[in-house]
Amino acid sequence: SQQGEEDPQALSIQEGENATMNCSYKTSINNLQWYRQNSGRGLVHLILIRSNEREKHSGRLRVTLDTSKKSSSLLITASRAADTASYFCATASNFGNEKLTFGTGTRLTIIP
């Protein structure tokens, strides 16, 4: 069964705007990761946040984690056409954290 559910399933915004997507999960985690997938390609790791962290930044990306609500959000600021892709959250549990469980993804479209 899927651990993570992303919301929204699809998002379209104008270039330059900020994009926010959310991930909810069901069980306790060791860490949560976000990946990007361009159309027809493999996934690429973006950022990892550990269960004892609340916020993390990487360039134009900001990730938050609320373990009490079992949720995370990914914010992409000043979006660009090249950000058009699907974004997936993935969780590693506290037990056997060698495996990731992926969510269903958010399809982001940046309109030039």
Added chain:
Amino acid sequence: NAGVTQTPKFRVLKTGQSMTLLCAQDMNHEYMYWYRQDPGMGLRLIHYSVGEGTTAKGEVPDGYNVSRLKKQNFLLGLESAAPSQTSVYFCASSYTGRLDRYEQYFGPGTRLTVT
């Protein structure tokens, strides 16, 4: 470095046929994974390996077998393909199983259609 490569990129099989998907990585990673991706389902783990000569079942292992005879290669086999196995298959690798330190690296995928 080529990273993670997958062979073939596309394949069409008839029901009941068999095939092997090959994944290779040149990063000296210990851990390797096979996923399938279906519309609206995200990625689901089929099998994985924590080192040469080892394999373990993931979330959806039925109908698939795997082998890790060499550290750099991870093979996924379908002995008798079924239409339900139509999917895009991704291979991934990571340096260790400590995924709080090391991310997974993905191959480009194999699109398989079973008719």
